[in-house]
Amino acid sequence: MSQRPSYAVGTGLFIVLGFAALGYLATQTTSVVNTSRGPTYTVDAHFANIGQLKVRAPVKVAGVRVGQVQSITLDPGKETADVKLAIDQRYDKIPDDTVATIFTSGLLGDQYVGLQYGSSQKTLAEGGTLALTRPAQQLEEMLGKFFGAGGAADNLAGSYTVKARFTNIGALSAGAPVKMAGVAIGSVQSVRADPVKLDAEVTLSIDKKFNQIPDDSAAAVFTSGLIGTQYVAIQPGGSPDMLKEGDELVLTQSALQIEDLIGKFLVNGSPSDKKPADGDAKH
Amino acid sequence: MSLSMTRDNIVLRSLEQIGNCGLFLLRMLAAVPRSLRHYRETIRQLWFVGAMSLIIIMVCGLFVGMVLGLQLYDVLSIFGGTSATGTVVAIAIYRELGPVVTALLFAGRAGTSVTAEIGLMRATDQIAAMEMMAVDPIAYVAVPRFLAGVIAMPLLSCVFCALGIFGGHLVGVNWLGIDNGTFWSNMTATVEVGKDVINGVLWKSFVFGIVVSLIAVFQGYTTPPTSEGVAYATTRTVVASSIAILALDFVLTAFLM
Numbered sequence: 001m002s003q004r005p006s007y008a009v010g011t012g013l014f015i016v017l018g019f020a021a022l023g024y025l026a027t028q029t030t031s032v033v034n035t036s037r038g039p040t041y042t043v044d045a046h047f048a049n050i051g052q053l054k055v056r057a058p059v060k061v062a063g064v065r066v067g068q069v070q071s072i073t074l075d076p077g078k079e080t081a082d083v084k085l086a087i088d089q090r091y092d093k094i095p096d097d098t099v100a101t102i103f104t105s106g107l108l109g110d111q112y113v114g115l116q117y118g119s120s121q122k123t124l125a126e127g128g129t130l131a132l133t134r135p136a137q138q139l140e141e142m143l144g145k146f147f148g149a150g151g152a153a154d155n156l157a158g159s160y161t162v163k164a165r166f167t168n169i170g171a172l173s174a175g176a177p178v179k180m181a182g183v184a185i186g187s188v189q190s191v192r193a194d195p196v197k198l199d200a201e202v203t204l205s206i207d208k209k210f211n212q213i214p215d216d217s218a219a220a221v222f223t224s225g226l227i228g229t230q231y232v233a234i235q236p237g238g239s240p241d242m243l244k245e246g247d248e249l250v251l252t253q254s255a256l257q258i259e260d261l262i263g264k265f266l267v268n269g270s271p272s273d274k275k276p277a278d279g280d281a282k283h
Numbered sequence: 284m285s286l287s288m289t290r291d292n293i294v295l296r297s298l299e300q301i302g303n304c305g306l307f308l309l310r311m312l313a314a315v316p317r318s319l320r321h322y323r324e325t326i327r328q329l330w331f332v333g334a335m336s337l338i339i340i341m342v343c344g345l346f347v348g349m350v351l352g353l354q355l356y357d358v359l360s361i362f363g364g365t366s367a368t369g370t371v372v373a374i375a376i377y378r379e380l381g382p383v384v385t386a387l388l389f390a391g392r393a394g395t396s397v398t399a400e401i402g403l404m405r406a407t408d409q410i411a412a413m414e415m416m417a418v419d420p421i422a423y424v425a426v427p428r429f430l431a432g433v434i435a436m437p438l439l440s441c442v443f444c445a446l447g448i449f450g451g452h453l454v455g456v457n458w459l460g461i462d463n464g465t466f467w468s469n470m471t472a473t474v475e476v477g478k479d480v481i482n483g484v485l486w487k488s489f490v491f492g493i494v495v496s497l498i499a500v501f502q503g504y505t506t507p508p509t510s511e512g513v514a515y516a517t518t519r520t521v522v523a524s525s526i527a528i529l530a531l532d533f534v535l536t537a538f539l540m
Contacts, residue, residue: 007330014334018438021445025484029373029448029467030474 040086044129045100050081051111051136053102058112059085066091095120102136158208160245164219169200170255172221172230178204180234185210214239220253307501311426318426325427332393333435339392344443348450356459369466370473372451377479381444383532386491390524394499397428398520401503402513429496436492437485482539495524
């Protein structure tokens with residue numbers, strides 16, 4: 001005992017400290033508890049598209065975790081994914097007309113299955129199937145809807161060009177889509193500043209298929225979403241004459257700058273704030 | 284002609300070196316059961332390479348975490364995403380910086396001293412004396428230092444990571460004003476035990492521990508018995524360990540991801 005080397009205590013301390021650090025890393029900074037405990041019962045749900053859903057992804061009701069995805073399989077010969085949900089036994093009173101939807105946490109987060117209870121009196125039995133499902137929204141599809149690129153604009157069978165003049169085109173650049181009713185019908189061919197009229201002359205290249213656009217249509221520079229790219233929107237008019245090669249769109253609406261918009265909010269805000277004060281003064 | 288000869292020699296010599304190193308590892312592994320009798324020596328070495336490295340590892344971990352917190356806060360505030368600082372600090376430290384920086388520090392702090400110690404034993408004929416006294420120098424000198432390094436590396440790596448997280452928290456929450464709850468909840472929601480702590484910290488640092496200890500012990504054991512030889516061996520330990528750590532880090536990441 002008296003021969004105990006002095007370094008042994010220090011070494012023991014070092015080892016204990018190392019394991020304490022490991023325990024700290026493993027329990028305090030990670031999600032160990034994210035696995036379901038206790039008895040579960042499973043229900044099936046068939047989805048047309050599961051997106052990025054993974055096994056062990058959470059199943060939530062009203063945003064609260066009630067279980068997890070047990071397995072994801074594709075039945076041979078079918079085009080729907082068979083997703084088995086392991087739900088905590090406590091939450092077994094699920095109406096049989098419940099809708100299962102694949103949601104994404106936040107904009108770019110992981111996907112999970114959200115259950116929205118129906119109004120049916122009958123509850124779903126063990127191994128039952130959720131008939132009502134909504135597939136995952138693919139980000140690509142949503143972006144496609146915003147930007148509207150692709151399809152029509154890419155396979156130009158031939159196009160004709162029209163001009164439009166804007167006092168401000170914002171961040172519009174050559175190649176940006178031209179849309180009508182939200183669908184891409186062409187692209188911006190060139191953007192140049194007019195040295196005489198001091199405005200921007202934009203040349204639009206529109207697919208020949210869309211040659212029935214009235215010549216009093218209006219062109220506007222819009223932004224896709226809040227921070228998206230800008231595009232030219234064509235708002236059809238009522239004239240019986242159609243746009244032809246080389247025509248000019250007379251009615252235009254320039255790009256709204258986000259600074260202007262915010263300015264408008266701020267300026268609009270202040271008078272309404274003052275109104276009650278004016279009213280008080282009149283009384 | 285002479286150029287091709289020297290190139291030949293370099294290739295042959297490095298192949299020979301790698302081969303000898305592998306054989307040395309096998310000899311050490313074979314000697315592990317015999318060295319269990321000298322467990323006190325292993326503990327003494329664990330004290331020397333592990334516990335004595337603790338201060339430098341802790342200080343460096345703290346500063347690495349702090350600078351990560353500072354840089355990430357600066358960049359993430361462009362996107363209004365400063366609440367992700369904790370997550371990114373934790374993931375960067377667990378997956379890469381923790382094991383790699385610990386291994387580099389370990390090679391510099393403990394590897395060199397092991398090489399120099401064994402090299403001097405060789406140069407002053409202590410190893411020959413052991414052989415004469417029928418004490419297996421591999422079991423008594425090499426294996427305890429090797430085992431100590433393999434055991435100490437993952438533990439040091441964990442300490443480094445814990446201090447790194449603490450440093451990131453110190454800068455992010457206490458100085459720059461990220462919300463404490465957001466910092467931790469974002470971190471715990473993203474970091475996974477299996478992928479980040481076990482694969483990232485433990486496996487990597489275990490492999491690094493084997494490689495760094497092997498290189499250090501091997502270089503010391505095979506050094507030419509001169510003072511110049513010991514100096515070269517010490518340098519080679521640091522150079523070879525650093526290259527091996529960084530190259531292996533890539534390979535391990537590719538495998539463990």
